[in-house]
Amino acid sequence: MANHSTTAIVLRTVEFSETSLIVTLLTKDLGRISALAKGARRLKGPFEGSLDLLSVCAISLIDKPGDALDLLTESKLRRRFRGAQRSLERLHAGYYIAEMLRLMIDDDDPHRELFDMTLAAMGMIDGDGPVAKTLLAFDAQCLRLLGHAPSTQQCTVCGRAVQRQRRRASFSLIGGGVVCETCRPSQTHLMTASWEALDALRVLAGDPGIENSDDSSADAETDSRPKRFPLASLFPPLSAEAYGDLRGLLNRTLEALIGHTPRMQPFLPDKLPG
Ligand SMILES: [Zn+2]
Structure with a gap:
């Protein structure tokens, strides 16, 4: 057993007993984890009502060996997701991000850059960022x-x-x-996309140039420095037609990887604003 403290984004909460929750978290240092939060459904306690969907929290947990659920011992709210107060579109976008992270990544596979990218995407969705383009960039970067x-x-x-x-190219x-x-x-399982959409996809899926966290020797030195993931720097100009093309291409590509249609996919913006 080991104690850890890290930052986490809440991806799902499931009621476990009258007072407890099982939470799925994307953490900065431990990757995706599931943990038991005893007493989390009480208003007072070590979690202070922080474990809402898409909340960013500073957490402490005890890592249980084997398949046993980790035990969350503390959680302090850093930022609450306020998409619901902004618009239904922003709320749905937040739900989509949480669902995709649950579907796309495996437990206990730390990925700092993915964590930073997700925080950047949530900041755009939660603030005044363009929802449709942010989700394209989020999917392409994933x-x-x-x-x-x-x-x-x-x-x-x-x-x-x-x-x-x-x-149009075959994809x-x-x-x-x-x-x-x-x-x-x-070839089978082909679809077509315009070159404009494919050129935009290349930009959206590009490396925005933050320090490479794949290099484990550099990791220790850069750990304490805050990194900003410049997601908006990836937004290419995009026609309405290319948006439709690209959204469809990403939807089908992600379905092929996951093996089914994500539940929130039908709620994605079907066109660019304006
Ligand atoms: Zn060929």
Whole structure:
């Protein structure tokens, strides 16, 4: 057993008994975890009503060995998600982010950059950021950070650069990228997307240039320094048509990875504002 203190985003709470909750958290240092919060349903106690969906909390927990649930011992609220007070669209966007993180990542696989990116996305959703573009960037960055970066220039079958002979490119949902004219007939699960949408996807899934947290030797030194994930720097100009294309492409790609349609997917913005 070990004690940990870290920062966490609440991804789900499930009532466990009359007084307790089981919480799913995305933590800065431990990845995604599930933990038992005894007494969390009481108003007074070590959790002070902090464990609401998408709250950012400073937590302490006891890491139980094996499959046993970790035990949350303390949680202090850092920031409450206020999407519901802003608009239904922002509330739904927050629910979508929580659902995707539950579906896309495995337990106990720490990923600092993903945590920072999620905080940045929630800050945009919770504030005045553009919801539709933020969610495109969130999805594209999730794909990149979890090792599924979409290929938007090289054929995913033969590796050659795909020529832009047609206005729309073929995109393989299984390969996770574009397919050239030569390879296209042999492929299944294809959809098409405009080159404008694919060019935007390349920007949205790009590395925004924060320090690389994959380098474990550098991790210890940079741990204490706050990192800002410049999510908005990734927003490319986007036509209404390209938005529809790209939203559809990301939806189908994520469905292929997850194996089903996320519950919140139908609630995503179906067009850009204005
Ligand atoms: Zn090819």
